[in-house]
Amino acid sequence: AKVAPKVLASSTGSLFGSESAGSRIGDVDHLPVPQRIQINDITCDSFKISWDMESGGRDQITHYFIDLNKKEDRSSHKVKHMDVPTKLVAKAVPLPMTVRGHWFLSPRTQYTVSVQTAVKQPDGEYVVSSWSEITEFCTADYSTVQLMQLLQKAEAIAGRMLPFTVFYRNQQEYFQPNRDAQRCQMLPSVKDNSGSHGSPISNKLEGIFFSCNTEFNTGKPPQDSPYGPYRFQVQADILFNHNTNMYFGDFYCMYTSYHYVILVLAPNGSKGDTFCKGRLPVLDRSNNGFLTFTKEDSGALSFRHAQDVILEVIYTEPVDLSLGTISQINGHQLMSLSTLNAKKDPSCKICNISVGR
Known part of the structure; x- marks a missing residue:
């Protein structure tokens, strides 16, 4: 009992x-x-x-x-x-x-x-x-009060910032050459139920997952993925720029030492932006502990990501494949690192708050 x-x-x-x-x-x-x-x-x-x-x-x-x-x-x-x-x-x-x-x-x-x-x-x-x-x-989702508590916990372990230049996404067959005309675009889909049980974005927010983490020794995306061998890669400033609002969505782990932070990138005034306003903490694009850009003297944007967390970036709008490149990675697939419908470890003291998982 x-x-x-x-x-x-x-x-x-x-x-x-x-x-x-x-x-x-x-x-x-x-x-x-x-x-x-x-x-x-x-x-x-x-x-x-x-x-x-x-x-x-x-x-x-x-x-x-x-x-x-x-x-x-x-x-x-x-x-x-x-x-x-x-x-x-x-x-x-x-x-x-x-x-x-x-x-x-x-x-x-x-x-x-x-x-x-x-x-x-x-x-x-x-x-x-x-x-x-x-x-x-x-019962209801986390409020912005609880999400701010998660945000503060995530900031405490994010680590130093490393430079990066591209967002990337791996899939099993999505980018095959025989895709039909509609698949010239990646379309948003509803986020799964992975992560914190009370996150307002689970099973509600529509978007496309991207990564931006880099290998420490090369500064480039890793040559392995839990999601498939085909990689779509797009320059960071296409998805993340002065017209993009950024929100904190979640912080969790899956019974491992790895911790994940979910960020939402939503073009200003978009459907995704409307969904996030009032539900998620908004982040300063040039001053936060996870993902930033700054404007160089040349006018170009330079980008950095947190070293000690795995960032999962949700872009809320369709993405035209012509904006990036598709290639096949050479590394092996790490299926154990997939976060699809992954359950958060409710006993972890690093990423849990007092109101539940």
């Missing part, structure tokens, strides 16, 4: 301290059963809950029992109600009540909740009402 969080409702209605139910729980027919449960003000690690109750027996209520679970099969959930006492015990306070706590709420996760009213007896035991109906809800 899951270890239950310890909770106690304050006079303001927030659940934070601890109290556990007694070992013997009886039913009181005249205690009102919560009805029409309402869930509001949902964040990545909190929500407000309220419900209606009949007036009869309301004055006796001393506590609320709240059964909060990640969504499972409904039939098995109902069996659990008959056999297992509730996990959360809250003092009866004015509704709505705020439930928060990163120990038991994860971002972007489906939950079920049901409620009982209860009376605490002089011997410390409880008598309870019947369970309410089960209500379902989903």
Whole structure:
């Protein structure tokens, strides 16, 4: 069984301290059963809950029992109600009540909740009402507050900046010579579910992944890839220039020493730019710890990337293949480094924040 969080409702209605139910729980027919449960003000690690109750027996209520679970099969959930006492015990306070706590709420996760009213007896035991109906809800993505926490953690390990000149992308067959006319463009696709569980861009943002990391000894892109032997390469200033806004999207690892930072490059005013504004922290193009450009005396732009993280750059608009070159790399493929739908290590102290994975 899951270890239950310890909770106690304050006079303001927030659940934070601890109290556990007694070992013997009886039913009181005249205690009102919560009805029409309402869930509001949902964040990545909190929500407000309220419900209606009949007036009869309301004055006796001393506590609320709240059964909060990640969504499972409904039939098995109902069996659990008959056999297992509730996990959360809250003092009866004015509704709505705020439930928060990163120990038991994860971002972007489906939950079920049901409620009982209860009376605490002089011997410390409880008598309870019947369970309410089960209500379902989903927690929210990380807010910009949580993303700023991730950003600060990423900045702490980014390392010194190294020069680079091109963005590149590898695929298995996308760039074959017999591609049809439409494939003269790379088209954005929806980002997968890799990385932090609460990242607002997963399964929502459309874009094209590029890399820009270089080999330390050559200053050029590496001659291997987990994504395929065909490489499209484009000069950095075509995708990243004064008309491009840059956003921080995520910071994660996959049970290895490698850490990944996702950046979003969105042309000003584009669909991707509109999506990112208000959702993601914006980065200064010439002054950040991950990816920068500066204007030289000649007017050309020079580019640098962070040494100690692997950058995954999402460009939000179609890219014409005529803007770059296609070649086949000579190195072997490192499939173990693929981040496709990769799950973040929830135990890593370097890239996790207090509100979940």
